[in-house]
Amino acid sequence: MVWEAVIGLEVHAQLLTATKMFCRCRNRFGDPPNTNVCPVCLGLPGSLPVPNEAALAMAVRTALALRCTVHAVCEFSRKNYFYPDLPKNYQISQYDRPLATDGVLEFRLDGETRRVRIRRLHVEEDAGKSLHEGFSDSDRYTYLDFNRCGAPLMEIVSEPDIRSPKEAAAYLRKLRQVLLYLGVCDGNMEQGSLRCDANVSVRRPGAALPDYKVELKNLNSFKFLQKALEYEIERQVRVLEAGGTLIQETRLWDERHQRTEVMRTKEEAHDYRYFPDPDLLEACLDPAWVEDLRRNLPELPDARLERFMRQYQLPAYDADLLTVNPRVADYFEAAVQVGAPPKAVANWILSELFRYMDFETGLPPATVPPTHLGQLVRMLQERVITGAVAKEVFAVMWETGQDPAAIVQERGWQATQDEDQIRRWVEEVLQENADQVEQYRAGRTKLVGFFMGQVMRKAGGKADPQRVQALLQERLQALVPTPSDR
Secondary structure, eight states: OOOEEEEEEEEEEEOOOSBOSSSSSBOOTTSOTTOSOOTTTTTOTTOOOOOOHHHHHHHHHHHHHTTOEEOSEEOOEEEEOOOTTOTTSEEEEOOSSOSEEEEEEEEEETTEEEEEEEEEEEEEEOOOEEEOSSSTTTTTOOEEEOTTTTOEEEEEEEOSOBOSHHHHHHHHHHHHHHHHHHTSOOOOTTTTSEEEEEEEEEEOTTOOOOSOOEEEEEEOSHHHHHHHHHHHHHHHHHHHHTTOOOOOEEEEEETTTTEEEEEEEOOOGGGGTOEEOTTSOOEEOOHHHHHHHHHTOOOOHHHHHHHHHHHHOOOHHHHHHHTSSHHHHHHHHHHHTTTOOHHHHHHHHHHTGGGTSOTTTTOOOTTSOHHHHHHHHHHHHTTSSOHHHHHHHHHHHHHHOOOHHHHHHHHTOOOBOOHHHHHHHHHHHHHHTHHHHHHHHTTOGGGHHHHHHHHHHHTTTOBOHHHHHHHHHHHHHHHSOOGGGO
16 A cells, blocks of 8 residues: 655754854853853843844855745744753744745755755754763763753754655755855754754645654654654554554654654644743844845855866766865865866875765864875876875875875885886896786787786886886787787
């Protein structure tokens, strides 16, 4: 029996501001617990919140990049609920008058362009963090760290346009990429600065939207998102095909047992008793300010990919990998600036460099700045060094931070151009491999690769491969019998 998944995502992105959303406390991960707190973020009596303009600017830039309508006036509301890590017993958020609505995100999946509508984008403050493990008395107590309480968040809510777990993961990857290019969120899902909730239900293809949805909370990796949705869709289909009914509820993904489990019955919006925050005025956005933010948007990933293909003549595959993360793209362009051929630089980044760097964060190696990589590629292209030596140089660069020219000079790794020396190596190899020479004379011409490898090994990888190949071919041709010799 055929069923269709109906999926919408709610993505929470912590903004890269210096301070929190409504106070001057540091907005920084990893500080000692409860050191970045004040009366405002702790909700003490008499404290008054003040919106963070930098956070609003980041949210507006994101809304513009997602082609949302940015509203001239938005309103902060109180979302009321009790939880130990929410000291005010309410969260300052936005409800019926959000910052922006009606956007779209396009991305490629399986060779096709997919399009998911954005319902709304609003700003809010984060809750604190409840710690249940890692303490000697964790079986009896929950520890609270309020450092994250009040951190600025963007919530980006999609329409239920997603039809598969794979598409949901692709949507989230693309959204994370846009946020990285905008510089508004570090995208670190492990640390919780990018979190995702998924709403999922199933229906017959073409049927109306179901009257229920199951929310899967706090999915902090692309893999968990996809696996949780796959399990939940199968679970819902089993229930319906057995004649059961599904209710609106919130579930958690249990990675250990590979299943979703009930957390609570899902609340409706009215259960949160939203009302305008009496301590905050409406936020009125100056149209000129919004337009200035629009004019200063950075080059976004799709535009950069197209430019890489056009400007650097890169194939789509290379351009796509190089532009996944803006730090990688910046690294590539800086390496090319020293005069290295773009395709050769791309090959080195996608092969050698990716072995050493964190592809998700795009952190470039401190010991191999892009100018050094560009110089190394130039030396290889100009035949100052051979390919084998270039890899040795790269390893030394990684360990020491030296520039490639200094490494090659110190170690005497320049490619040998001396034809007399190369001829001697060729002769030695042919004499040491008499059986292979006879096979070559008998017609096994593919053995030229074997001879080439032996000469390069004898030369310690420092002989110019083009000169070796030319001189080797010359000598081998002399060994092949002519018709008059037969």
